[in-house]
Amino acid sequence: MALREEQILRYSRQILLREVGGRGQEKLLAGGVRLKAAGTAGLTAAAYVAAGGTAVESGPEPLVPGAEGFLVRAEEVGRPGAEVLARVLPDVNADALSARGTGRLAELPAAWDGEGPWVALGGDGTRGVAVFRGATGCPGCFEATTAGWGAPPSGALGVGLGALGALILQRLLLGMEPGLGARGWEAPGVLTDLPVRRCGRCG
Ligand SMILES: [Zn+2]
Numbered sequence: 694m695a696l697r698e699e700q701i702l703r704y705s706r707q708i709l710l711r712e713v714g715g716r717g718q719e720k721l722l723a724g725g726v727r728l729k730a731a732g733t734a735g736l737t738a739a740a741y742v743a744a745g746g747t748a749v750e751s752g753p754e755p756l757v758p759g760a761e762g763f764l765v766r767a768e769e770v771g772r773p774g775a776e777v778l779a780r781v782l783p784d785v786n787a788d789a790l791s792a793r794g795t796g797r798l799a800e801l802p803a804a805w806d807g808e809g810p811w812v813a814l815g816g817d818g819t820r821g822v823a824v825f826r827g828a829t830g831c832p833g834c835f836e837a838t839t840a841g842w843g844a845p846p847s848g849a850l851g852v853g854l855g856a857l858g859a860l861i862l863q864r865l866l867l868g869m870e871p872g873l874g875a876r877g878w879e880a881p882g883v884l885t886d887l888p889v890r891r892c893g894r895c896g
Pocket of ligand 1: 834
């Protein structure tokens with residue numbers, strides 16, 4: 694897929710990054726995620742993913758308090774996420790509209806299927822975590838790792854976690870991440886590598 698002239702203008706800042714370039718931007722545009730998110734972390738991630746050119750297709754979950762921010766107005770909390778994103782995404786980035794790709798971006802708890810990449814946003818009450826799986830990662834180990842985590846944080850920590858989750862998803866699409874991993878996100882903005890749990894088959 695060759696970039697059109699208006700896309701080269703729209704993504705010029707990303708294309709100028711050595712890690713992205715024109716080829717990388719084409720990969721971001723070819724990717725897509727199904728979103729399962731109703732709150733701060735997931736909706737923030739969706740905004741960054743869409744702005745980068747990757748398609749976002751929302752699930753029907755009603756938006757919860759904390760979802761308001763880049764994409765959602767306060768009075769839209771309680772409405773289905775799919776309905777709100779269908780209205781706002783054309784203004785954020787029309788390239789993010791058409792469903793494509795097999796990726797999954799979800800707030801925990803969530804079910805996982807499709808080829809990936811997968812990014813799970815979760816937490817343990819005091820810190821956030823992004824668990825991720827690229828094409829070569831074991832789905833069983835991914836699910837064993839996410840099983841140790843609950844729902845993601847809200848507030849400023851959730852916003853930061855959402856931005857981190859979007860960046861990890863984009864790096865997975867660009868082939869810049871390992872097949873499986875987990876990163877912790879703690880106040881006041883400390884990023885840590887966290888261990889991955891092995892599934893029964895990988896032992
Ligand atoms: Zn495994």
